[in-house]
Amino acid sequence: MKENITIKQIAQESNVSMATVSRYLNGTVTVSDEKRQQIEAVIAKYNFTPNTNARSLSLGRTMTLGIVIPDISNPYFYSLFLEIQKEATLNGYTILLYNTSFQQNRKEPEEEEYFQKLIQYRVDGVLVLGGQIDLASPSPSYLQALNRLGDSLPVVVMGHPIPESPCHFLDPENGSGVTTLFHYLYSLGHRNIAFIGGNAGVRITETRLAAYKKLLDLHRLDSQPDLVVLTDYYSQDGYQAALSLMEKSCPFTAVIAANDNVAIGAIRAFGDKGFSVPYDISIASCDHFSAGEYSIPRVTGIARDTYLLGRLLIDTLLQNIRGTSEDISIDFSSSLWEGESCRTLGK
Amino acid sequence: MKENITIKQIAQESNVSMATVSRYLNGTVTVSDEKRQQIEAVIAKYNFTPNTNARSLSLGRTMTLGIVIPDISNPYFYSLFLEIQKEATLNGYTILLYNTSFQQNRKEPEEEEYFQKLIQYRVDGVLVLGGQIDLASPSPSYLQALNRLGDSLPVVVMGHPIPESPCHFLDPENGSGVTTLFHYLYSLGHRNIAFIGGNAGVRITETRLAAYKKLLDLHRLDSQPDLVVLTDYYSQDGYQAALSLMEKSCPFTAVIAANDNVAIGAIRAFGDKGFSVPYDISIASCDHFSAGEYSIPRVTGIARDTYLLGRLLIDTLLQNIRGTSEDISIDFSSSLWEGESCRTLGK
DNA sequence: CATATTTATGAAAGCGCTTTCATAAAGGTG
DNA sequence: CACCTTTATGAAAGCGCTTTCATAAATATG
Numbered sequence: 001m002k003e004n005i006t007i008k009q010i011a012q013e014s015n016v017s018m019a020t021v022s023r024y025l026n027g028t029v030t031v032s033d034e035k036r037q038q039i040e041a042v043i044a045k046y047n048f049t050p051n052t053n054a055r056s057l058s059l060g061r062t063m064t065l066g067i068v069i070p071d072i073s074n075p076y077f078y079s080l081f082l083e084i085q086k087e088a089t090l091n092g093y094t095i096l097l098y099n100t101s102f103q104q105n106r107k108e109p110e111e112e113e114y115f116q117k118l119i120q121y122r123v124d125g126v127l128v129l130g131g132q133i134d135l136a137s138p139s140p141s142y143l144q145a146l147n148r149l150g151d152s153l154p155v156v157v158m159g160h161p162i163p164e165s166p167c168h169f170l171d172p173e174n175g176s177g178v179t180t181l182f183h184y185l186y187s188l189g190h191r192n193i194a195f196i197g198g199n200a201g202v203r204i205t206e207t208r209l210a211a212y213k214k215l216l217d218l219h220r221l222d223s224q225p226d227l228v229v230l231t232d233y234y235s236q237d238g239y240q241a242a243l244s245l246m247e248k249s250c251p252f253t254a255v256i257a258a259n260d261n262v263a264i265g266a267i268r269a270f271g272d273k274g275f276s277v278p279y280d281i282s283i284a285s286c287d288h289f290s291a292g293e294y295s296i297p298r299v300t301g302i303a304r305d306t307y308l309l310g311r312l313l314i315d316t317l318l319q320n321i322r323g324t325s326e327d328i329s330i331d332f333s334s335s336l337w338e339g340e341s342c343r344t345l346g347k
Numbered sequence: 348m349k350e351n352i353t354i355k356q357i358a359q360e361s362n363v364s365m366a367t368v369s370r371y372l373n374g375t376v377t378v379s380d381e382k383r384q385q386i387e388a389v390i391a392k393y394n395f396t397p398n399t400n401a402r403s404l405s406l407g408r409t410m411t412l413g414i415v416i417p418d419i420s421n422p423y424f425y426s427l428f429l430e431i432q433k434e435a436t437l438n439g440y441t442i443l444l445y446n447t448s449f450q451q452n453r454k455e456p457e458e459e460e461y462f463q464k465l466i467q468y469r470v471d472g473v474l475v476l477g478g479q480i481d482l483a484s485p486s487p488s489y490l491q492a493l494n495r496l497g498d499s500l501p502v503v504v505m506g507h508p509i510p511e512s513p514c515h516f517l518d519p520e521n522g523s524g525v526t527t528l529f530h531y532l533y534s535l536g537h538r539n540i541a542f543i544g545g546n547a548g549v550r551i552t553e554t555r556l557a558a559y560k561k562l563l564d565l566h567r568l569d570s571q572p573d574l575v576v577l578t579d580y581y582s583q584d585g586y587q588a589a590l591s592l593m594e595k596s597c598p599f600t601a602v603i604a605a606n607d608n609v610a611i612g613a614i615r616a617f618g619d620k621g622f623s624v625p626y627d628i629s630i631a632s633c634d635h636f637s638a639g640e641y642s643i644p645r646v647t648g649i650a651r652d653t654y655l656l657g658r659l660l661i662d663t664l665l666q667n668i669r670g671t672s673e674d675i676s677i678d679f680s681s682s683l684w685e686g687e688s689c690r691t692l693g694k
Numbered sequence: 695c696a697t698a699t700t701t702a703t704g705a706a707a708g709c710g711c712t713t714t715c716a717t718a719a720a721g722g723t724g
Numbered sequence: 725c726a727c728c729t730t731t732a733t734g735a736a737a738g739c740g741c742t743t744t745c746a747t748a749a750a751t752a753t754g
Contacts (some may be wrong), residue, residue, distance in 0.1 A: 031703090032701095032703085043471060051739090051740070055740080057740080058740080058743085060351075081446070101429060107662075117441060122379065143748065294583075296618060296643045364733065370712090376733095401712090402712075404740065
């Protein structure tokens with residue numbers, strides 16, 4: 001292992017001062033040709049790379065952005081992340097990623113620990129994408145930790161705004177996806193539409209559920225509690241939800257699922273019980289991604305524009321860091337991707 | 348935004364020296380009750396958190412581990428990551444994650460940049476999981492960057508060993524999965540077995556392909572070049588591969604796919620052309636994960652023990668950091684998970 | 695050519711923390 | 725009780741970098 005070599009040593013060996021080496025490295029000021037060559041030679045000789053910690057300490061700025069994300073393997077979050085990372089890099093920032101594997105019933109306050117760490121690392125800004133913020137009522141200690149974070153740094157949160165918080169909020173879920181799906185299924189003739197969403201108590205679910213109920217109301221349809229099953233976002237959850245839907249005796253011909261994975265799990269469960277999608281049951285997903293394009297049948301669903309959203313998130317944060325805070329609002333384009341999982345009723 | 352407060356200010360306001368505050372924070376030495384209380388009060392008042400950069404600088408150690416991973420959304424890598432993160436945290440390390448979104452034909456040398464950054468950040472150790480190292484012949488500049496990384500820090504690489512490298516290598520792929528699948532399909536009566544693997548030129552693919560060819564040989568079966576299609580690891584690749592398999596006139600009754608996603612894409616393609624899995628064609632996956640458990644039909648495949656592997660990787664790195672380097676070798680348990688995508692031939 | 699301006703450079707202070715060294719106070723020993 | 729440990733504390737140096745301030749050299753200006 002090579003011992004760490006410092007600017008000081010580079011300076012000595014190339015017969016210049018530390019200041020000059022530093023200036024050469026940062027290009028802040030022109031260095032004479034002669035010295036530049038000496039310096040370059042010595043740097044190359046030792047493969048020298050400046051110590052970022054020391055630099056940050058001296059600069060009072062780390063050029064690092066923290067991002068706290070509940071489940072990076074979730075395609076929705078992953079695509080947001082990719083866009084954010086790209087934009088951050090272009091602006092000279094390095095990303096410090098914390099994947100919290102947030103699960104509702106988990107005891108460990110992982111997110112709070114990560115908030116604390118981000119403060120300690122003195123990152124220049126933080127992006128919080130979902131997680132406990134999405135719970136209908138986040139724990140007091142979480143809220144305190146988030147506020148403390150917002151007090152120390154520029155923070156942009158993707159989720160429902162919390163009153164009096166020093167953070168900035170951006171809430172892309174307004175139930176419009178459910179509305180689109182509902183109208184679509186309704187126009188195909190479906191009147192008994194079930195809803196298998198994400199976890200109860202989670203904001204996004206509540207919003208979608210509210211939209212769902214409002215639509216039932218609008219169309220003068222009865223709201224059947226038995227047609228609502230809330231679970232989680234994985235295939236196994238869709239599977240379980242579909243089973244429980246079938247156990248109840250309330251009839252239904254169509255299902256709105258929280259995302260593609262849930263829809264795929266449900267298709268599997270229906271199939272296992274002898275029902276076919278879309279012939280017996282239609283199913284559509286609130287959150288389309290590539291998994292739904294290769295399943296059998298392909299899952300019809302709402303494709304959200306993560307490209308735009310990711311960009312908006314990082315841009316907002318960068319603006320915050322630069323102090324030119326300015327509230328933006330954008331209509332998120334989302335479109336219906338049609339597979340074969342829905343079918344006109346009664347044909 | 349709160350201005351940053353330092354140990355010095357805490358010390359002044361609680362009438363002790365900086366040294367005492369530092370000692371209190373790190374618990375290195377007992378501090379008298381009286382002073383401790385003063386200090387605690389002032390810290391609470393300001394919500395003070397020590398600056399990690401300064402700490403690292405002074406300590407010459409960052410308690411940070413770098414991990415470079417080609418695609419964290421890939422379930423295989425994600426499960427490795429979760430295990431690694433858990434173990435690292437338990438040992439007091441924070442993870443700096445770089446997702447390279449490595450793609451073979453990409454021009455940008457992302458990985459090399461990240462190696463450089465990790466050196467600059469003076470992380471205490473690095474884990475490189477796949478990526479360009481998996482190419483049959485990584486570029487010279489990549490190798491140089493990797494070696495430079497290994498020269499500066501303890502580095503553990505998951506991938507095929509490179510001679511003379513200062514890094515440690517751990518190569519979990521030996522083709523045994525393909526062997527298991529082949530025997531399984533053979534025992535079901537299949538003799539015309541196709542292989543749709545990951546990218547050509549990638550080590551893991553070559554290893555699996557070599558195993559595949561050796562098995563054909565062993566069973567005295569003809570090796571048909573038309574039955575081998577190399578693409579990538581996503582569903583769309585499986586889809587394309589299956590199409591191209593059907594275009595050729597070489598008959599086959601079974602397919603070994605690189606992973607579940609590829610298998611699912613292939614099933615889709617066969618279906619689109621009027622063939623049913625498993626009735627017309629059997630298909631099995633080298634890398635089983637949950638996606639294959641909910642597809643229709645469920646995909647039979649090799650489940651690799653990522654729990655064990657992740658643990659081995661991080662343990663090896665930690666040992667390296669502690670200087671107690673010791674080569675371990677473990678047999679990776681992998682087991683056959685049976686779905687419904689394979690069927691006895693001719694019944 | 696004398697003076698004013700620009701440019702290249704170095705010395706040294708400072709970023710926020712840890713730790714060595716020194717010292718004073720407290721406790722233990724025969 | 726004199727002496728030796730142990731324990732709690734502070735002063736100050738040092739980690740590797742940036743940057744201000746000062747200075748010397750080079751160039752421009754009238």
